[in-house]
Amino acid sequence: CNLPPPVEAAIRETINKPGPTSLALSHRSPEFLEIMAGALEKIRSVMAVPDNFEILFTHGGGHGQFAAIPLNLTNSPDHLASYVVSGTWSERSIIEANRYCKTEVIKGDYSSMPEIAGKVSKDSKFLYLCSNETVNCIEVFDLPTSEETNGVPLVVDASSDFTSKPICWDNVGVLFACASKNIGHPGITVTIIRKDLLGNPSPYCPGVLDWTANVEAENLWNTAATFNI
Helix, strand or coil, X not given: CCCCHHHHHHHHHHHHCCCCCCXXXXXXXXXXXXXXXXXXXXXXXXXXXXXXXXXEEECCHHHHHHHHHHHHHCCCCCCEEEEEECCHHHHHHHHHHCCCCEEEEEECCCCCCCCCCCCCCCCEEEEEEECEECCCCEEXXXXXXXXXXXXXXXXXXXXXXXXXXXXXXXXXXXEEEEHHHHCCCCCCEEEEEEHHHCCCCCCCCCHHHCHHHHHHCCCCCCXXXXXXX
16 A cells, blocks of 8 residues: 555655755765654654663564564573464464474464463463454454463564554563554564563574664664665
């Protein structure tokens, strides 16, 4: 789908005016750093992201985060992760997780979200769910509480409903959203991570997917997608 016409008009105006646009700016230039700081602040303000979360602009789309999640939150093949498999996107995500860690599945019938309470192992490093399974028409409006997840932090694929509704961050450990669904053009993903979950990635996690490395590099571990930001 297209961006809203006023946004497209603003982009055209930026490109047509004299001087370099973000397409030509160095990702380390003062001009672009100002653009990125403004984008980060807008996300934090609009979505009421608490201060104990870091916000990253990541590469690889949603599928990149399908791999990044177990690579950052489990650092041993023996670690356990719980997955709510309720539709097409969560089904794809667990394919990646099975490469890097053990998984337990809370499976639905692909017509509604399965019951979670009492089904999450306390040994799980995280509980993954997709808050809007677009292919299967299943949307979650109230994220599971800490009691329902047995105290296990929640990882949310919010790609298709990010910015469309408020988020209760109380039990969220990680939330990610592909820009192309609601907030921009394809080629960038917003990944929001609770700070206490950083710092212990798998030794096999590549740098481009390593949240800790990218936070320490202030979103500049490699060349940022300047136009998308």
